[in-house]
Amino acid sequence: xxxxxxxxxxxxxxxxxxxxxxxxxxxxxxxxxxxxxxxxxxxxxxxxxxxxxxxxxxxxxxxxxxxxxxxxxxxxxxxxxxxxxxxxxxxxxxxxxxxxxxxxxxxxxxxxxxxxxxxxxxxxxxxxxxxxxxxxxxxxxxxxxxxxxxxxxxxxxxxxxxxxxxxxxxxxxxxxxxxxxxxxxxxxxxxxxxxxxxxxxxxxxxxxxxxxxxxxxxxxxxxxxxxxxxxxxxxxxxxxxxxxxxxxxxxxxxxxxxxxxxxxxxxxxxxxxxxxxxxxxxxxxxxxxxxxxxxxxxxxxxxxxxxxxxxxxxxxxxxxxxxxxxxxxxxxxxxxxxxxxxxxxxxxxxxxxxxxxxxxxxxxxxxxxxxxxxxxxxxxxxxxxxxxxxxxxxxxxxxxxxxxxxxxxxxxxxxxxxxxxxxxxxxxxxxxxxxxxxxxxxxxxxxxxxxxxxxxxxxxxxxxxxxxxx
Numbered sequence: 001x002x003x004x005x006x007x008x009x010x011x012x013x014x015x016x017x018x019x020x021x022x023x024x025x026x027x028x029x030x031x032x033x034x035x036x037x038x039x040x041x042x043x044x045x046x047x048x049x050x051x052x053x054x055x056x057x058x059x060x061x062x063x064x065x066x067x068x069x070x071x072x073x074x075x076x077x078x079x080x081x082x083x084x085x086x087x088x089x090x091x092x093x094x095x096x097x098x099x100x101x102x103x104x105x106x107x108x109x110x111x112x113x114x115x116x117x118x119x120x121x122x123x124x125x126x127x128x129x130x131x132x133x134x135x136x137x138x139x140x141x142x143x144x145x146x147x148x149x150x151x152x153x154x155x156x157x158x159x160x161x162x163x164x165x166x167x168x169x170x171x172x173x174x175x176x177x178x179x180x181x182x183x184x185x186x187x188x189x190x191x192x193x194x195x196x197x198x199x200x201x202x203x204x205x206x207x208x209x210x211x212x213x214x215x216x217x218x219x220x221x222x223x224x225x226x227x228x229x230x231x232x233x234x235x236x237x238x239x240x241x242x243x244x245x246x247x248x249x250x251x252x253x254x255x256x257x258x259x260x261x262x263x264x265x266x267x268x269x270x271x272x273x274x275x276x277x278x279x280x281x282x283x284x285x286x287x288x289x290x291x292x293x294x295x296x297x298x299x300x301x302x303x304x305x306x307x308x309x310x311x312x313x314x315x316x317x318x319x320x321x322x323x324x325x326x327x328x329x330x331x332x333x334x335x336x337x338x339x340x341x342x343x344x345x346x347x348x349x350x351x352x353x354x355x356x357x358x359x360x361x362x363x364x365x366x367x368x369x370x371x372x373x374x375x376x377x378x379x380x381x382x383x384x385x386x387x388x389x390x391x392x393x394x395x396x397x398x399x400x401x402x403x404x405x406x407x408x409x410x411x412x413x414x415x416x417x418x419x420x421x422x423x424x425x426x427x428x429x430x431x432x433x434x435x436x437x438x439x440x441x442x443x444x445x446x447x448x449x450x451x452x453x454x455x456x457x458x459x460x461x462x463x464x465x466x467x468x469x470x
Contacts, residue, residue: 077099144311234272
């Protein structure tokens, strides 16, 4: 087996890359065309293929597809011309491991090759599973979860940005940690950040760091999140909450792989893989002008959808067993069990808060139950079911129960409940044109009902109507 195959029609670039790889102690073969590259691949086994995008008899995308069909375990990276980021992203969507831009920066090349070499044996899946969620794991054998695990294993083998979409409480960070832990960056840092929890005036400093004296209170140099994640993974949770001004700066950092600390005149190279997540629909935010389209395309190279708990009810039993065992260990108590009636009650519940809500329900049930078997009354699910703060509306309940039939049913349910308390015309101005309300529409509706936006959000969650939340 040889280490690297370099395919480029420019002899000086082939020689430059070959010399750099030899200095890393790697064996290297070269080719100058698609046909020559395919012949090399047929005759020899490699640990990494590095190909230019423009070749005299074809392009790099053809080679990426050929490798995916003939030897899918071989990581392939592409060399793209400066300014051809879109082409490199297309290659990553087709299965490319990563890309480097021309003119080739040798430091970036060595980092990329180093990560690719680690795919061979350093990714210990047992270690990854243990470390994947800091005590949290992906539990369940439903078809939906099997598909998620399969996607995680595939995504762990490349460096493409991944956008993890799912409702609150579905385990998006757990999935991000698994992708990191199963991949070549597993020995590097995993740095999670909740984009909605950083004050807007501190965002640039938090992401990119700052120099001493750059602003009032900057009494020392500070490392940013990008620098802290160097060599590893930066997980941008709730990325949809970023203000537009910060989105511009984030796009440049991701695209150019450099950051400039506040107060500095020099840029610093950073080597991070970007994983992002949101419970909001970023495509809808783009259409509403609340999220930059170019940033959306950059972080959404590959999208992984996380199923809500109500779509994998068969996983409730193993999930509950895992959670109860962990609670028992933490509290030094015997492991409680669920009675059949309690398990049946959980399977009939919609779980607007998903796995996180299941954890909270079981923790409270453990504290309330008499003995070691949890009964339905210990779960107290009635308190969590559809509350009616403005009076019970049977017609709204019926529509909500059928909300899975489509977005229009959900919107009608919202209208049926809110129309009782809204002044004429307010609901029409609040009604969304698509599945979700905007934040402004939510605030308008809440104000009309004498509530805060947070109070209305809480009630909609209890109505099992998280689909309409911004």
